Amino acid sequence: MIVLMLRFAFRAETTEDERAAALAAMRHTASVGSVAFSVVGQDLGDPADGYTHAYCVGVEDLEALRRYLYDPVHLEGDLTILPRLARLSPARLSDDPDPGLNGKIMAMHLEKVAAHPEWGRLLDAIPG
Template sequence: MIVNILRFSFKDATTEKEKAAVLAAMRRTASIESAEFGVVGQDIGDPAEGFTHTYCAGVADLAALERYMHDPVHLDGDRVILPHIQKISAVRLSDDMDPGLGAKVMALHQAKVAKYPEWEAQLAAIPESPF
């Protein structure tokens, strides 16, 4: 299992209606066929860290992760989601103890960046982002 946890906050100018649309897009993404589970909701961590919401999704393996990353629902969701994000932090974990798994996941990320340069630009436009 590969799990991706995204803690995030919205840009100040994001309206409640836009926030609802973003959260709905995240819920759709978390429920696509390749996802084993997904949770979207409030972040209940330390408020001083500046995160208000969290997205978490798990996929079975690398093949499922690749399908998840390129699923049209995921790609369409990112077009709705990313323009409204002010701050984001990613945590990834797995019960697969392959020491090369991190590099394999990163290679999938790089392949997606190469295939969808507009997606890379959307990630780069997030003001407070590790991407």
């Protein structure tokens, strides 16, 4: 299992309707067929860290991760979500003992950036 987690905060100028739309897009993305489980909601970490919300999905393996990353729902949802985020902190974990797994995941991320440069620009514009 590969678990992807994001802690995030919305931009100050993001309206309540835009926040609701972004969270709905996250929940829709988290419900695609390649996702085994998901949670989208409030961040329960230290408020001083500056994160207000969190997103977590679990996918079975690298094949499921590839389907998740390129799912049209995910690609479309990020266009609604990413421009509204002020901060973003990703984390990954896995029960897969492959010592090269992180490198494989990062290579997949870089492939997606190359295939979808606007997605990469939107992601790079969000501070951690």
